[in-house]
Amino acid sequence: MFEKSTWIRLPRNVVVGHGVRDEVLDVIDDLHLQGRPLFVTSPTPREVAADPIAADFEAAGIEPAIVTIEKATFEAVEQVIEVAEAEDVSYLVGIGGGKAIDIAKLASHHLEMGFLSVPTAASHDGIVSNRGSVPDGDSRHSVAAEPPLAVVADTGILAEAPWELTTAGCADIISNYTAVMDWRLAQRLKDVEYSEYAAALSEMTAEILVDNADLIRPGLEESAWIVTKALMSSGVAMSIAGSSRPASGAEHLFSHQLDRLAPEAALHGHQVGVGSILTAYLHQGEDGIWWDIRDALSSIDAPTTADDLGIDDETVIEALTTCHEIRDRYTILGDGMNERAARDVATKTGVIE
Numbered sequence: 001m002f003e004k005s006t007w008i009r010l011p012r013n014v015v016v017g018h019g020v021r022d023e024v025l026d027v028i029d030d031l032h033l034q035g036r037p038l039f040v041t042s043p044t045p046r047e048v049a050a051d052p053i054a055a056d057f058e059a060a061g062i063e064p065a066i067v068t069i070e071k072a073t074f075e076a077v078e079q080v081i082e083v084a085e086a087e088d089v090s091y092l093v094g095i096g097g098g099k100a101i102d103i104a105k106l107a108s109h110h111l112e113m114g115f116l117s118v119p120t121a122a123s124h125d126g127i128v129s130n131r132g133s134v135p136d137g138d139s140r141h142s143v144a145a146e147p148p149l150a151v152v153a154d155t156g157i158l159a160e161a162p163w164e165l166t167t168a169g170c171a172d173i174i175s176n177y178t179a180v181m182d183w184r185l186a187q188r189l190k191d192v193e194y195s196e197y198a199a200a201l202s203e204m205t206a207e208i209l210v211d212n213a214d215l216i217r218p219g220l221e222e223s224a225w226i227v228t229k230a231l232m233s234s235g236v237a238m239s240i241a242g243s244s245r246p247a248s249g250a251e252h253l254f255s256h257q258l259d260r261l262a263p264e265a266a267l268h269g270h271q272v273g274v275g276s277i278l279t280a281y282l283h284q285g286e287d288g289i290w291w292d293i294r295d296a297l298s299s300i301d302a303p304t305t306a307d308d309l310g311i312d313d314e315t316v317i318e319a320l321t322t323c324h325e326i327r328d329r330y331t332i333l334g335d336g337m338n339e340r341a342a343r344d345v346a347t348k349t350g351v352i353e
Ligand SMILES: NC(=O)C1=CN([C@@H]2O[C@H](COP(=O)(O)OP(=O)(O)OC[C@H]3O[C@@H](n4cnc5c(N)ncnc54)[C@H](OP(=O)(O)O)[C@@H]3O)[C@@H](O)[C@H]2O)C=CC1
Pocket: 042, 043, 044, 045, 048, 072, 096, 097, 098, 099, 100, 102, 120, 121, 123, 124, 125, 126, 127, 129, 130, 131, 132, 133, 142, 157, 160, 161, 162, 165, 168, 172, 267, 268, 269
């Protein structure tokens, strides 16, 4: 008997382009959302997007509640839930980088309310995904959550954000190469659930981005367009898979461990990019695609070394030798690297001196 079944949960509206910040109200109408929204944002995104969008709502006779969070913590998620209940809101709008969007996503999941994703930085592929990531005790990886009902990505805002945020988004996409290698390995060795469609979409997304690397330049709105579409495609791959596997392998374990050992030293995307150089070498050795990954990162000004990340060599080695412990996700790291092997790969790839 055929017993397979799956739910693929995706946004209903994805609106991308110049000036679409002004279309948030139209999207709300299109989704037939009623009542008062709660905007979840962080300090800079509040200035560049949340306050102007709130003014549009006020002009239309709707007064949004607003919470500004500083850090991605469970306390922040609880604060958002409390405000949502106290202010009697009907839906949430996450406006900002990964931090604000993830918190809105997790709070809306708990509240069983819809939410909209309004990114102000093309810095990560959680814009569209059905995953939320907030540190919880020793864990730092994403968990299943609601996908947004809609995404409104204004390329004017995204192009004006600091360039390093865009290069972080590119690196998060480039890391899909090694994430998919890890996924296939885990499927072969551990029979983990695997989707060829999600894997192919994830790899194709990375390929298109690398093929267009010449067009990705600071100040060009076209760059924000290319990177944002890639981030969305990668988020869709995660939704098809029902897990972050197509976009998160050992390079993400490495980054999550760096978040714990060197909090806020570097952006998520930049850390996973450097992790991807290391794990591509582990998969394929000296002549493999680690060179291409390093060249692609370097061509868009993304970090390729510990020094570029602002993290010392010893912390990189510690992260590499311990990160297999932080999640039950089989990768090329297996049951862990010893220190000599970690130093060897980090030196051969030029990540440490
Ligand atoms: N759910 C998922 O599937 C995924 C989740 N993630 C998560 O996303 C997070 C990474 O996202 P990231 O965006 O890098 O982190 P943040 O949300 O912390 O944003 C990084 C920085 O960019 C600033 N910023 C955002 N927009 C603008 C703008 N328009 N102009 C100027 N500054 C701006 C923020 O300002 P301020 O400090 O004022 O907020 C912050 O300092 C991680 O927690 C990661 O785990 C990553 C990938 C997938």
